[in-house]
Amino acid sequence: MNIQKIQVIVSIFTAIVTVxxxxxxxxxxxWNKKKVQMDVIKEYYKEGDSNELIQARKNILNRKHIANEIFEYENSAYPSIVCNFFNKWGLMVKYRNLPFYIFKGSSGHGVTKCYEALKSYIDKRRVDNVLYAFHFEYLYKKIKKHNNHQRKKKWYFMWLKK
Incomplete structure (x- = not known):
């Protein structure tokens, strides 16, 4: 066998092994990315089910529904807990560490309710810190955009069902 033939065979073998x-x-x-995302999803639900966060969300949403009551959050840690929680997960969604499909169901509804209840609190805090709850707002807007798109899509395809 010629040396050139051996070199060609070794080159082809090397290329096949490399591919x-x-x-x-x-x-x-x-596979690793999916595994990491599943770990992040588990962490999201685990943190969301903590007693402290459940109590904070319950307190905020109950205060929102009481008619004509002006509730000042200055003496309470609940709004800060909720804002920090959703700010963290908004950041994770923005950089695609947490898949957005988590928020297409009831989690997304919970985010929108909490953001709308805390909007005045967030605006007040943004006087001192312009970026306060920035990723929370990003997550809220992304969920709203998705929901509006779904409504338009459903309306558009309604004529097909008839």
Whole structure:
């Protein structure tokens, strides 16, 4: 056998192994990303089910529904707890560490209710800190945009059902 033929065979073998290993690396990367996302989803639900956060959301949403009551949040830690929680997860959604589909159901409804209840509190805090609850607002707007798009889509396809 000629040395050139051996070099060609080794080159082809090396190329095939390189392509195979690259594909395997790609698959492992995808699998690892899904695993990490599942861990983040579990963490989101675990933190959301903590007694402190449940009490904070309940307190804020109950205060919102009491008619004509002006509730000042200055003496309460509840709004800060809720804002920090959703700000963290808004940041995770923005940088795609937490998939957005988590908020397409009841979690998204809870975010919108909490944001609307805390809007005046957030505006008051933004006097001192312009970026306060920035990612919470980002998450709220993204959910609203998704919901508006879903309504338009449903309306658009209604004629197909007839």
């Amino acid at each position: 195979g290993l690259s594909f395997l690396g790609f698959l492992l990367n995808k």
